Amino acid sequence: MRSEVGKLRTVMLHRPGPELTRLTPRNNDSLLFDGIPWVDRAQQEHDAFATALRDRDVEVLYVHDLLRTTLGIDEAREAAVDDVLADIRLGDTLRKRLRTQLDDLDTAQLATTLIAGLSHEEVERGSGLVYKLTAPHDFVIDPLPNLLFTRDSSLWIGDKVAVTSLATRARRRETALTGLIYAHHPRFKDTTTLYGPELEHVEGGDVLLLAPGVIAVGVGERTTPAGVERLANRIFDADLAHTILAVPIAQERATMHLDTVCTMVDVDAMVMYPNVADTMVAYTVTRNDEQLVVSGPSPFLSAAAKAMGIDSLRLIDTGLDPVTAEREQWDDGNNTLAIAPRVCVAYERNTETNRRLADAGIEVIEIAGSELGSGRGGPRCMSCPMWRDEIDD
Numbered sequence: 001m002r003s004e005v006g007k008l009r010t011v012m013l014h015r016p017g018p019e020l021t022r023l024t025p026r027n028n029d030s031l032l033f034d035g036i037p038w039v040d041r042a043q044q045e046h047d048a049f050a051t052a053l054r055d056r057d058v059e060v061l062y063v064h065d066l067l068r069t070t071l072g073i074d075e076a077r078e079a080a081v082d083d084v085l086a087d088i089r090l091g092d093t094l095r096k097r098l099r100t101q102l103d104d105l106d107t108a109q110l111a112t113t114l115i116a117g118l119s120h121e122e123v124e125r126g127s128g129l130v131y132k133l134t135a136p137h138d139f140v141i142d143p144l145p146n147l148l149f150t151r152d153s154s155l156w157i158g159d160k161v162a163v164t165s166l167a168t169r170a171r172r173r174e175t176a177l178t179g180l181i182y183a184h185h186p187r188f189k190d191t192t193t194l195y196g197p198e199l200e201h202v203e204g205g206d207v208l209l210l211a212p213g214v215i216a217v218g219v220g221e222r223t224t225p226a227g228v229e230r231l232a233n234r235i236f237d238a239d240l241a242h243t244i245l246a247v248p249i250a251q252e253r254a255t256m257h258l259d260t261v262c263t264m265v266d267v268d269a270m271v272m273y274p275n276v277a278d279t280m281v282a283y284t285v286t287r288n289d290e291q292l293v294v295s296g297p298s299p300f301l302s303a304a305a306k307a308m309g310i311d312s313l314r315l316i317d318t319g320l321d322p323v324t325a326e327r328e329q330w331d332d333g334n335n336t337l338a339i340a341p342r343v344c345v346a347y348e349r350n351t352e353t354n355r356r357l358a359d360a361g362i363e364v365i366e367i368a369g370s371e372l373g374s375g376r377g378g379p380r381c382m383s384c385p386m387w388r389d390e391i392d393d
């Protein structure tokens with residue numbers, strides 16, 4: 001898979017579940033949600049998303065199913081349990097108690113617990129200092145409400161997978177699960193891993209496969225300069241690209257990843273937030289004799305077109321009126337998921353952006369996202385493409 005728009009064949013999603021019921025007004029900010037989603041409705045919206053993909057012959061894999069199979073392998077199960085028990089907040093007495101409780105779970109229950117987390121009141125009663133001093137609703141295993149955004153915790157380039165290195169504390173443990181799946185699930189036994197969670201921060205929402213051989217990487221709140229440097233070297237080592245564009249983006253929540261401001265909708269077309277289109281720059285990175293060669297900065301759009309070997313990128317914007325554009329950018333209007341050249345999935349609420357996409361000849365498959373959107377992510381964020389048809393170089 002070397003492009004963002006080749007016909008999508010297989011995608012990994014996570015159907016939101018009990019981890020969303022953990023969100024309260026006290027913890028939603030630290031868990032990176034803007035509000036408290038209505039969980040049943042979020043699940044309905046997500047099911048409609050999955051159905052829209054299946055209707056277009058996309059194979060949908062769910063994280064929970066993959067994890068359950070993975071946990072059926074002793075070594076994987078042990079690693080998963082050890083990972084949560086390594087938490088230094090637990091202390092030895094509670095840790096021992098928790099191990100017994102986790103050991104009693106079947107693989108489906110363990111998968112659910114690893115995703116939904118566990119509060120102190122859900123741990124079987126015991127004695128000890130940590131028991132006495134921990135509040136009933138404190139988490140002994142943190143919930144992972146952002147696992148919904150499968151884009152960020154792993155990404156595929158060619159036939160290789162990068163398990164990412166997530167920057168926020170609320171999301172760190174997601175890669176323990178994706179890493180486990182890729183390391184142990186039989187489906188991925190021949191898959192080589194390109195990156196790991198122990199490395200410098202890189203999140204999948206920042207990585208855009210602009211064209212075969214050309215990859216843009218946003219550098220901002222989540223992916224660090226050191227992250228893009230490491231990833232670039234790994235990509236060049238594996239001969240997966242000839243050019244990487246490192247693209248600085250504002251370190252703000254509204255632009256947490258590059259895919260919140262632009263996504264590809266055709267081999268030469270991009271939907272983009274107009275308020276940043278003219279100011280975005282890119283550093284062009286190539287490699288010569290094991291050394292990264294960095295040039296720029298130059299305007300992002302022309303640097304991208306040059307690397308892609310085309311005259312210019314066709315731009316479709318979120319609306320020329322800056323206020324509409326700002327509203328629709330916030331509501332993930334730019335965060336489309338291409339499922340083939342000129343076909344994308346988008347949130348229905350972004351009426352101006354979707355109209356502009358349709359006017360530009362892009363088929364827009366609209367989905368509801370009133371609840372899903374409270375985690376501040378759209379169709380691209382909620383999907384990890386694993387296999388696409390190749391676009392010719």
Ligand SMILES: NC(=O)NCCC[C@H](N)C(=O)O
Pocket residue numbers: 031032033146149151152171204205206256257259260375376377378380381
């Ligand atoms: N690629 C993306 O932009 N993903 C959306 C992630 C939203 C999540 N609440 C986060 O803050 O990480």
